Amino acid sequence: MSEKLITKKAVKQVLRDYWAELRLRPWQSTIALIAPGFGSILVFYVPPLIIAKLIDIFVSQQRVSFTLPVIRYIVLFAFLWLIGEILWRIGIHFLTRVEALGINALSKKSFALLTGKDYDFFTNNFVGALVKKSTAYPKNFETVIDIFSFDVFSSVIPIIFAFFILWQYSPWIPFILITCLFILIAIALPLIRKRIKLVAQRHDALSKMVGQRSDSLTNIMTVKSFAKENYEAKIFGEHVNLYTKKFKETADFQNLRYDTIVSPFYVLTNVIGLIAAILFTQNLGLTPGTIVVVFSYYANITRVFWGISKIYRSIESSISEAAEFTQLFVDPPAIQDSIDAVVLKVEKGDIAFTDVDFKYSDNKVDDDSFLSGFSLDIKAKQKVGLVGPSGGGKTTITKLLLRFIDPESGDIFVDGQSIKKITQSSLRREIAYVPQEPLLFHRSLFENIAYGDEDATKEDIIKAAKIAHADEFINQLPKGYETLVGERGIKLSGGQRQRVAIARALLKKASIIVLDEATSSLDSESEKYIQEGLWELMKDKTALVIAHRLSTIKHLDRILVLDNGKIVQDGTHDELISQDGLYAKLWSHQAGESKELSDYVLN
Numbered sequence: 001m002s003e004k005l006i007t008k009k010a011v012k013q014v015l016r017d018y019w020a021e022l023r024l025r026p027w028q029s030t031i032a033l034i035a036p037g038f039g040s041i042l043v044f045y046v047p048p049l050i051i052a053k054l055i056d057i058f059v060s061q062q063r064v065s066f067t068l069p070v071i072r073y074i075v076l077f078a079f080l081w082l083i084g085e086i087l088w089r090i091g092i093h094f095l096t097r098v099e100a101l102g103i104n105a106l107s108k109k110s111f112a113l114l115t116g117k118d119y120d121f122f123t124n125n126f127v128g129a130l131v132k133k134s135t136a137y138p139k140n141f142e143t144v145i146d147i148f149s150f151d152v153f154s155s156v157i158p159i160i161f162a163f164f165i166l167w168q169y170s171p172w173i174p175f176i177l178i179t180c181l182f183i184l185i186a187i188a189l190p191l192i193r194k195r196i197k198l199v200a201q202r203h204d205a206l207s208k209m210v211g212q213r214s215d216s217l218t219n220i221m222t223v224k225s226f227a228k229e230n231y232e233a234k235i236f237g238e239h240v241n242l243y244t245k246k247f248k249e250t251a252d253f254q255n256l257r258y259d260t261i262v263s264p265f266y267v268l269t270n271v272i273g274l275i276a277a278i279l280f281t282q283n284l285g286l287t288p289g290t291i292v293v294v295f296s297y298y299a300n301i302t303r304v305f306w307g308i309s310k311i312y313r314s315i316e317s318s319i320s321e322a323a324e325f326t327q328l329f330v331d332p333p334a335i336q337d338s339i340d341a342v343v344l345k346v347e348k349g350d351i352a353f354t355d356v357d358f359k360y361s362d363n364k365v366d367d368d369s370f371l372s373g374f375s376l377d378i379k380a381k382q383k384v385g386l387v388g389p390s391g392g393g394k395t396t397i398t399k400l401l402l403r404f405i406d407p408e409s410g411d412i413f414v415d416g417q418s419i420k421k422i423t424q425s426s427l428r429r430e431i432a433y434v435p436q437e438p439l440l441f442h443r444s445l446f447e448n449i450a451y452g453d454e455d456a457t458k459e460d461i462i463k464a465a466k467i468a469h470a471d472e473f474i475n476q477l478p479k480g481y482e483t484l485v486g487e488r489g490i491k492l493s494g495g496q497r498q499r500v501a502i503a504r505a506l507l508k509k510a511s512i513i514v515l516d517e518a519t520s521s522l523d524s525e526s527e528k529y530i531q532e533g534l535w536e537l538m539k540d541k542t543a544l545v546i547a548h549r550l551s552t553i554k555h556l557d558r559i560l561v562l563d564n565g566k567i568v569q570d571g572t573h574d575e576l577i578s579q580d581g582l583y584a585k586l587w588s589h590q591a592g593e594s595k596e597l598s599d600y601v602l603n
């Protein structure tokens, strides 16, 4: 499983996507982002101004008492603070809308992007990790926008206001503050940058941990049957330990390096602020209230800067978490519709492989391609059986035809049209495919069968189930067609799952049928019954039928024997039997086996 670190491109993509969501609702977004900032001015920066006025009044009166001007200032104090609170409520009102709509759109988008990925992608990524990443991507939109509204803009806007006020007293006051802050930033920035790497490693460790957990749980029956709970716990434990190590490294860096180095400068800035306020009041003839304003503004602003690393940390971790999702899309999918892809229209339904070279990307054997110069012509409506030793490439050929994988060179044609020049969806619509290990949705049997045709009526579904001999067992279930089949169809037996998959394929109006060991989990007796259903399915269609059990394909028009990526025999059952080849060998072997079996049963 490849786990790449996050690249700049992925981070930029997150920013672009989030920005695009904000731009869809410019007014609401602007109010959501800046109203809390103006609220903060009234809540945090105006009160010191009013208190300074009160102090100046008391100093000039040389006594503290509730005179009319004092009462007026108190009323103003209450009024402005209240307005500040109202601005916050307005900001949050719009923020909720912008975030809800953004999360909604990004959730849908991420799901569509994921399901649009190709076969290779899903063989290289853990489902658990994909679920985590695609959940974090929309969720962190909320986190990031919250941070910008509550932390970034509600700090920046009041700071601009504060600088303006301080400037009125003397340009030196903000100048000293800015100088101190610049020194602070200069010290902090390289440390912040160093953290980025640590955070990325921590995220990577977390993803691996989540992926491992889901892999163990997906295979829980294997784990249990081998009594390997402890072994799985040990592997998972190692992932947890790595994550803990990275977590500690990141936190220690923050506390022991960053905060330890930077915190004395915060203290110093505030001391300088207090001294400056007293000096300026003394030397520039400012009122004593100025000390209150200058000191509280210095304290507020340095507090904001003290929090900057925390704000930065939150933004960075949310965005890098979201970027784990966009990272999956940095490399374009290996299999894509070409720009001028057209919709496949099948008139006859012939299939041709010409000079196809193919090997799996992670195949250890570098030299020869697995399929090399592979050619095959299947005429329209021909029913072709594909047999051969395990690992010979039978399933690979079906995957090439369905364009789950692309050949390195050579071409595949359906009805004379190269499958690279037609849309993947139109190609797959024309092919009814029953895979080697059919999986079902955790939905009712009804929905699982209806998946082949959204418009199917209840009668159509029951008819298909009858042909596939699924109707018998379904009717015996307490909830019949409404039975939920468990994750991946786990509550059904292998043979039952296959029968449901065949019923589902029967409903699909396709002109090409591909069956990959579609009846392998059935006993010979049940298979015999289903054969009729399969003939019905294949009637007037081109069919490619893979089977280990030769009796399954014996009656087909043509049989291909595939060994190690090469067609070693091609002909009808009778022709192949008469040849001294792999097929005859397999046939006599299986016939022997069934003879042994019947002898065994008879005795």
Ligand SMILES: Nc1ncnc2c1ncn2[C@@H]1O[C@H](COP(=O)(O)OP(=O)(O)OP(=O)(O)O)[C@@H](O)[C@H]1O
Residues within 6 Å of the ligand: 123, 360, 361, 362, 363, 388, 389, 390, 391, 392, 393, 394, 395, 396, 397, 436
């Ligand atoms: N996703 C994959 N990545 C790498 N190698 C693969 C992948 N899928 C299959 N292979 C390899 O390709 C070869 C052919 O596999 P394929 O599934 O086509 O065989 P098969 O003839 O269908 O076998 P079986 O009869 O057991 O189903 C095997 O050696 C297999 O290990």
Ligand SMILES: [Mg+2]
Residues within 6 Å of the ligand: 394, 395, 396, 436, 516
């Ligand atoms: Mg196979």
